[in-house]
Amino acid sequence: MKEILGWALNLATQRGTPYADARIVDDRSRSLATKNGKVGHASDAESQGIGIRVITDGAWGFAASKDLSRSAVENTAARALAIGKASAQVKRENVRLAPEKPVIATWTTPYRIDPFTNSIEQNLELLLKIDGELRAVPGVTLAETSMNFKREESWFASSEGANIHQTKYSTGAGYAAHVFAGTEIMKRSYPNSFGGQWQNKGYELIEELNLVENARRVAEEAVALHKAEQCPKGVFTIILDSSQLGLQIHESVGHPIELDRVLGMEANFAGTSFLTLDKLGNLRYGSDLVNVVADARQEHGPGLGTFGFDDEGVPAQCTSIITNGLFTGYLTSRETAHTIGANRSGGTLRAECWNRLPMIRMTNISILPGQKPLTLEQLIADTDNGIYLETNKSWSIDDKRYNFQFGCEIGWEIKNGKRGRMLKNPSYSGITTEFWNSMDAICSRDQWTLWGTPNCGKGQPQQVMGTGHGAAPARFRKIKVGSAYKGN
Amino acid sequence: LIHREDPTGTDNSKGQMLSKEEAGGIFDRIRKYSTADEVEALFYGGHFALTRFANNVIHQNVAEENYGISVRTAFGGRTARASTNKLDEESLERVVKASEDLARVQHPDPDLLPMPDPQERDRASQSGVFAAPPSRYCAETAAITPEMRAEEVARIVRVADQHKLTTAGIFSNSEFVEGIFNSRGSNDWHTQTSAEVSITMLAEDSSGWQKANDPDVGKLDPPALAEMAACKAIQSAAPREIPAGKYTVILEPAAVLDIVGFMFWDFGGQAILDERSFLNNRIGTQLFGENVNIWDDVVHPLQSGAPFDGEGMRRQRVHLVKNGVAERVVYARGTAERMKKSEHAAKVGPIEPTGHGFPLPNEMGEMPINVVFGEDTNAQTVEQMISSTQRGVLVTRLWYIREVDPYEKILTGMTRDGTFLIENGKLCAGVRNFRFNESLIHMLSNVEAMGAPVRASGEESFDMVVPAMKIKEFNFTEVTKF
Numbered sequence: 001m002k003e004i005l006g007w008a009l010n011l012a013t014q015r016g017t018p019y020a021d022a023r024i025v026d027d028r029s030r031s032l033a034t035k036n037g038k039v040g041h042a043s044d045a046e047s048q049g050i051g052i053r054v055i056t057d058g059a060w061g062f063a064a065s066k067d068l069s070r071s072a073v074e075n076t077a078a079r080a081l082a083i084g085k086a087s088a089q090v091k092r093e094n095v096r097l098a099p100e101k102p103v104i105a106t107w108t109t110p111y112r113i114d115p116f117t118n119s120i121e122q123n124l125e126l127l128l129k130i131d132g133e134l135r136a137v138p139g140v141t142l143a144e145t146s147m148n149f150k151r152e153e154s155w156f157a158s159s160e161g162a163n164i165h166q167t168k169y170s171t172g173a174g175y176a177a178h179v180f181a182g183t184e185i186m187k188r189s190y191p192n193s194f195g196g197q198w199q200n201k202g203y204e205l206i207e208e209l210n211l212v213e214n215a216r217r218v219a220e221e222a223v224a225l226h227k228a229e230q231c232p233k234g235v236f237t238i239i240l241d242s243s244q245l246g247l248q249i250h251e252s253v254g255h256p257i258e259l260d261r262v263l264g265m266e267a268n269f270a271g272t273s274f275l276t277l278d279k280l281g282n283l284r285y286g287s288d289l290v291n292v293v294a295d296a297r298q299e300h301g302p303g304l305g306t307f308g309f310d311d312e313g314v315p316a317q318c319t320s321i322i323t324n325g326l327f328t329g330y331l332t333s334r335e336t337a338h339t340i341g342a343n344r345s346g347g348t349l350r351a352e353c354w355n356r357l358p359m360i361r362m363t364n365i366s367i368l369p370g371q372k373p374l375t376l377e378q379l380i381a382d383t384d385n386g387i388y389l390e391t392n393k394s395w396s397i398d399d400k401r402y403n404f405q406f407g408c409e410i411g412w413e414i415k416n417g418k419r420g421r422m423l424k425n426p427s428y429s430g431i432t433t434e435f436w437n438s439m440d441a442i443c444s445r446d447q448w449t450l451w452g453t454p455n456c457g458k459g460q461p462q463q464v465m466g467t468g469h470g471a472a473p474a475r476f477r478k479i480k481v482g483s484a485y486k487g488n
Numbered sequence: 489l490i491h492r493e494d495p496t497g498t499d500n501s502k503g504q505m506l507s508k509e510e511a512g513g514i515f516d517r518i519r520k521y522s523t524a525d526e527v528e529a530l531f532y533g534g535h536f537a538l539t540r541f542a543n544n545v546i547h548q549n550v551a552e553e554n555y556g557i558s559v560r561t562a563f564g565g566r567t568a569r570a571s572t573n574k575l576d577e578e579s580l581e582r583v584v585k586a587s588e589d590l591a592r593v594q595h596p597d598p599d600l601l602p603m604p605d606p607q608e609r610d611r612a613s614q615s616g617v618f619a620a621p622p623s624r625y626c627a628e629t630a631a632i633t634p635e636m637r638a639e640e641v642a643r644i645v646r647v648a649d650q651h652k653l654t655t656a657g658i659f660s661n662s663e664f665v666e667g668i669f670n671s672r673g674s675n676d677w678h679t680q681t682s683a684e685v686s687i688t689m690l691a692e693d694s695s696g697w698q699k700a701n702d703p704d705v706g707k708l709d710p711p712a713l714a715e716m717a718a719c720k721a722i723q724s725a726a727p728r729e730i731p732a733g734k735y736t737v738i739l740e741p742a743a744v745l746d747i748v749g750f751m752f753w754d755f756g757g758q759a760i761l762d763e764r765s766f767l768n769n770r771i772g773t774q775l776f777g778e779n780v781n782i783w784d785d786v787v788h789p790l791q792s793g794a795p796f797d798g799e800g801m802r803r804q805r806v807h808l809v810k811n812g813v814a815e816r817v818v819y820a821r822g823t824a825e826r827m828k829k830s831e832h833a834a835k836v837g838p839i840e841p842t843g844h845g846f847p848l849p850n851e852m853g854e855m856p857i858n859v860v861f862g863e864d865t866n867a868q869t870v871e872q873m874i875s876s877t878q879r880g881v882l883v884t885r886l887w888y889i890r891e892v893d894p895y896e897k898i899l900t901g902m903t904r905d906g907t908f909l910i911e912n913g914k915l916c917a918g919v920r921n922f923r924f925n926e927s928l929i930h931m932l933s934n935v936e937a938m939g940a941p942v943r944a945s946g947e948e949s950f951d952m953v954v955p956a957m958k959i960k961e962f963n964f965t966e967v968t969k970f
Binding site: 033035036038039040041042043044045046047048049059060061062063064065066067072076079080082083084085086087089090091092093119120121124141142144178180183184185263264265266267268269271274355356357359393394395396397398399400402403405407425427429431460461483484485 | 503536537538539540541542543544545546547548549550551552553554555556558568569570571572573574583586587589590591593594595597633634635637638639641642645654656657658660686687688690695697762763764768849850851887888889890891892893894895896898900901902904905921923925947965966967968969970
């Protein structure tokens with residue numbers, strides 16, 4: 001593969017480009033699913049190609065092709081150069097890249113069991129066993145299970161001398177029970193919605209999730225929701241489970257800190273951000289308990305945002321995003337770092353595959369757990385009146401990331417420190433900074449989970465990326481609850 | 489598949505499109521490698537290029553060439569799929585084996601149908617009518633070069649500069665193929681082009697947006713769209729904050745598309761069988777206002793896409809909603825057979841394959857993807873709707889729409905890029921953006937006026953032919969900060 005990358009870089013440098021990089025990616029994925037006792041789908045997919053990025057006349061060009069023959073690779077490099085020249089027709093400043101020492105390295109996701117070596121038959125049997133457990137509960141009208149594996153092998157080289165071979169594995173699995181009765185459809189998912197839990201691990205993740213053991217409980221909760229009270233409307237103390245808090249971080253911290261959004265580069269599609277440059281180091285984002293990092297390093301855990309190097313060859317790093325409530329950092333790239341006075345990229349430029357331009361993406365955007373031991377049960381016991389919400393059902397936020405509304409699959413009333421009656425259709429809404437400033441408790445490390453969000457969309461053409469979000473259950477005061485159902 | 493030996497760096501250096509004849513040759517080799525009872529291959533890919541701009545400069549500019557093949561094999565009630573974009577002999581053999589390995593280990597499904605033969609493929613349904621769509625390939629669109637895209641972006645930037653605004657957006661073009669072959673002799677091929685422009689204009693505290701696409705680039709007028717987006721940004725400057733509540737709203741076509749798109753998953757037979765459709769127990773009932781008529785019609789002149797489905801069945805014209813009554817849903821072949829045997833059979837209207845299935849195997853079944861709203865005999869322009877509105881809100885675009893309640897079809901989302909207060913029949917000011925929580929059933933029962941349906945394009949749903957709508961009592965629940 002190094003030779004093929006060399007064909008691209010040689011042609012680009014021979015034609016005078018000050019910078020070029022090339023990535024060959026070989027993706028392999030497997031997706032298995034069942035529905036109501038049958039195999040829903042069983043599919044394998046692979047995709048391979050090269051993406052070449054160049055700077056010409058001070059502007060970017062990018063071209064990609066599935067064809068790795070020498071003539072095709074050189075042709076693709078030439079297309080990238082021509083596209084860069086066209087970009088330069090509408091520019092005001094030359095692209096500036098923050099310096100980065102070129103790296104020659106190999107990195108692989110630590111894993112115990114290669115998921116592609118596991119028996120397909122056994123995988124389907126496990127899913128069908130879960131399906132049987134879900135449908136054994138009277139009232140369940142639809143049972144869905146799924147299991148997904150991905151292996152992404154990439155070779156990156158740049159005209160500066162970087163040469164990186166990286167292999168990433170990811171695994172995901174989960175299920176849901178749906179119950180249709182009367183005029184309502186209720187749903188419970190495990191371990192999370194969005195296809196369950198996803199991490200950069202091998203098949204060992206499946207073994208860790210206790211999938212079968214939780215199936216009956218989840219199905220019973222879906223049925224019980226039909227008899228539950230509607231979640232009340234009003235202003236309440238709420239406690240969010242760690243998976244919902246993970247999505248809250250994704251939407252109201254992860255996206256607004258993307259520096260390309262802040263700079264207007266996503267204004268036409270994903271939107272901009274309320275976190276204008278003047279807010280860095282000045283905005284009180286949350287309460288003193290709120291500490292958020294963007295950490296792509298292996299030591300943070302096997303998140304979907306964990307890697308050795310980003311897609312422009314910058315090593316994985318940890319950036320403090322919110323420090324004791326103060327806004328302290330953005331997600332940056334080599335192109336954007338200078339706009340905040342940084343002399344180096346934060347290493348967050350990633351592409352969905354070989355045929356997409358790398359762009360700033362969340363890595364693992366995680367809230368740090370509380371310092372003092374605190375379990376969810378203890379947090380509930382410490383709460384006089386409130387609502388505990390679990391597992392995301394709907395999510396929406398405006399294009400500057402101020403106003404959000406989340407719905408959860410299930411809630412419970414908290415009365416005098418005890419979890420009380422079940423509540424259906426719980427939802428809450430608010431303004432990002434007001435919400436994070438209302439956080440007055442977060443559980444400790446033993447309650448912290450690194451969740452995976454496999455479906456983050458951004459860019460034109462749109463790219464779907466996996467991101468990681470570590471979170472522990474946390475409590476928020478004076479939150480608006482229930483406006484999702486007002487007046488309908 | 490063959491690159492011309494022409495590394496000149498122009499867009500003319502892109503490879504030739506995969507032809508049906510080449511694909512047929514590949515399928516013959518796939519059949520040779522397969523030991524399955526039946527085999528099917530889907531072909532897809534082409535050339536795609538997109539020039540992206542922001543802050544009045546081109547900041548991203550990409551091109552891609554890719555083709556792939558997806559092989560489905562079937563052994564007596566067991567089926568699976570494997571896909572690759574590597575088309576060498578070794579990879580073709582491997583992809584066939586991968587599909588067969590996934591299929592063989594399954595338990596047989598007695599409901600799995602044999603692949604359709606040409607006779608079944610061509611058979612018109614009892615109520616549907618099949619006609620060939622117009623050509624959707626435009627040589628001028630395919631021939632657009634990076635320089636031409638840059639020139640068009642420069643024109644858009646000039647509009648922004650003239651109005652002292654900042655612009656962001658895209659201009660893209662593509663040519664692509666979709667094809668299907670199966671071992672029962674059925675095959676079909678579709679070639680298409682697409683050009684698309686999307687423009688945001690930003691002022692200090694306001695913005696405006698327009699988007700359009702068409703197979704024929706000549707039908708697009710980017711500078712005119714830029715002027716319209718600029719006008720919205722200027723007119724909505726210094727937005728007022730008005731309280732949330734129920735308002736008469738006028739949704740422009742893109743806003744209509746983005747919100748109504750969330751109900752069409754439910755217009756498939758499999759969604760009824762799965763009891764996750766809001767149409768369960770509601771087909772044949774007066775669900776919406778009598779002025780609402782909806783078809784799925786792939787051959788409509790403003791529609792797009794291939795005239796066959798994921799099994800190669802002809803897409804038929806289906807009247808989904810007739811005068812506000814949910815008349816029927818669409819079906820893949822297998823779904824239709826399962827529906828006939830189900831407890832729902834007597835209450836779902838006509839049951840027959842309509843050519844709307846996704847590639848098998850899948851859990852979702854089918855859905856209408858060529859949606860066309862019927863024209864109101866009293867169609868009004870947006871200007872006429874505004875002039876007849878005492879107090880209301882004009883919405884350019886909706887954003888981040890998600891489902892809150894699947895059976896009452898309550899959706900939440902935000903307004904974006906041009907939201908205006910209407911008073912006494914006139915636009916009087918921009919307003920801060922709203923969050924809505926609104927039932928689609930409620931909304932489509934409250935349509936007071938409609939425009940002429942147009943081909944619209946948004947970001948939350950697929951393209952469709954929809955009118956602007958004036959709707960009473962639209963439920964805004966919160967106001968954001970801008």
